[in-house]
Structure formats: structure tokens, C-alpha cells
């Protein structure tokens with residue numbers, strides 16, 4: 363368990379026996395998930411249904427992926443912001459490198475990606491990454507269902523029109539003795555993210571203004587669920603979009619995979635009416651996620667703090683009661 367001073371970061375175990383909707387175990391999980399997302403905006407989920415073997419296979423394959431020649435890496439591009447390859451650079455970090463794979467639970471999409479990286483299209487890569495991304499997508503859906511149930515909402519209240527974007531990342535170590543940023547402080551823009559790392563810690567979350575805790579003891583079966591700006595807006599501000607970053611020290615490369623839930627084009631993000639009342643006046647205008655992404659990626663000189671971008675884009679002022 364990650365403990366820093368008095369702050370105890372929530373670690374929630376998802377045992378198969380508790381995953382049947384409506385049971386006592388399920389209801390307990392729903393409550394804990396909601397509390398964690400409202401207080402921290404994230405939590406560690408221990409989930410053994412995704413096996414350790416598959417994780418090992420995935421990270422073995424990632425090492426191969428990062429070894430492909432840079433000319434091929436550069437072909438991983440996308441018209442959608444944040445969806446392509448990014449090499450070490452000053453804007454992000456000289457320690458960071460990441461690939462983007464959109465619609466990642468779709469086998470054909472993985473196949474197209476692999477065909478660009480390897481002459482034989484690496485079928486084993488496709489099979490393993492597909493198995494991992496579909497299971498991460500399932501886990502994400504399960505957590506959404508818990509959030510929906512915890513607020514007593516109908517299943518349809520969180521629009522399921524979304525695709526999973528997977529980012530596969532490598533962070534190289536800094537100079538000996540240094541403690542350096544691998545990824546700057548930010549909130550995630552999509553609905554939610556599941557992060558999976560392998561052996562080397564580095565992820566930190568901001569718990570109070572300026573107080574960071576390092577998630578240094580994640581179990582080998584754990585993922586970190588992160589509430590993004592869009593889920594915060596959907597929840598009418600009840601869920602917190604947590605600011606997080608990656609800090610590197612030591613002498614080993616760190617590999618991680620993030621699965622982002624990206625609403626499809628023309629999906630309108632709108633808080634359910636049940637989450638709007640006098641105590642919780644409506645905080646955000648309805649919006650199209652792609653417009654938000656364009657807002658965030660346009661004019662980087664705006665330099666709005668990442669955690670304030672959703673308010674700058676969609677906040678209703680003054681808020682209105684239902």
C-alpha cells in the first residue's frame with residue numbers, strides 16, 4: 363500500500379466473487395470506487411483476471427517495439443492530437459518516448475500498426491496486445507458500471523460511444539543521482555485512463571496543492587484507474603480529475619501502457635440530470651470531446667494549467683440548478 367505521511371492511497375481489490383452486479387460485495391466495491399474517485403480522482407485496482415503472464419508478454423514485446431528504427435516509429439502518426447509517436451523532446455521530456463494506437467481493441471487497427479513497425483506484421487505482437495487491450499477495456503467498463511451504480515443511475519447514463527487509445531511508453535533513466543521529470547504534471551483529457559506499469563515505479567499524483575505521492579508499491583496485478591477531465595465534467599464535478607506526473611530516478615528504463623477511453627466524434631458529454639440539483643448546480647456546458655481536444659492542442663501558448671483546461675473550455679458561469 364502506498365502511504366505518505368497520513369495520506370493512504372486507495373487500493374481496491376476486485377475479487378471475482380464480488381464482481382456480480384447487485385451483490386453485497388459489488389455494492390461495497392461501488393462505494394469504495396466512488397469514494398476514491400471523488401477524493402483522489404484515482405485508485406489502485408488489484409485485478410488478477412488479467413494474468414501476470416500476459417503482462418510479462420506485453421512488456422517483452424514493448425522492448426522489441428522501442429528497438430525498431432526511428433524511421434518506422436515516425437510513421438506512427440495521426441490527425442488526432444496525442445495519438446501518434448512522440449520521441450524524446452524538450453516539450454515533454456528528454457526521457458520520454460511514446461507510441462499511440464487508436465481503436466486498440468480492434469484487431470485490424472493493431473495489425474495496421476504492426477505492419478508499419480515490422481515487415482512480417484508481427485502476428486504475436488498483434489495477438490498479445492489485442493488480448494491486453496480488450497481486457498483493459500473490459501476493466502474500464504466494469505469501473506464505470508460501479509460509478510454509475512454508486513450514484514443510482516441507469517446504465518445508459520454514461521454514453522458507451524468511445525474507443526480505446528493505447529499509449530505505449532518508455533522512460534529512460536536520468537543521470538546518476540538525479541530525480542527528473544519523465545512526463546510533466548497534467549490531468550488526462552479523456553473520460554478515464556487505466557495505467558499499467560512494469561516493475562519500475564515513477565507515477566506520482568498530486569493530493570493537495572503541491573503535495574505529491576509516489577505510487578511506489580503497486581502490486582504486480584495492479585492497474586491505476588485515473589479520472590479524466592471529461593469524466594469529471596460528466597459527473598458534474600463530483601469526481602476529481604487528478605493531476606499526475608512521472609518522475610524518474612535510478613538506472614533502469616521504465617515501461618508503461620495507458621488505455622484511454624476516448625469518446626467518439628460527435629458524442630456529446632452531458633451530466634445526467636440526477637447529478638444536478640440545488641447542492642450540485644450544473645457546472646459545465648454540454649460539449650463534444652473532439653472540440654475539447656482541439657481546444658487543448660491549439661495554441662499551446664495559452665499555457666493554461668492542465669487541470670484548469672476543462673473549466674476554461676466548458677465551465678458554465680454562473681452554475682445553474684436543475
Ligand SMILES: O=C(O)CCC(=O)C(=O)O
Nearest residue numbers: 529531557565608618620
Ligand atoms: O506512464 C505512466 O505511468 C503515466 C502516463 C500518463 O500519465 C499518460 O500517458 O497520460
Ligand SMILES: [Fe+2]
Nearest residue numbers: 548549550606
Ligand atoms: Fe496521464
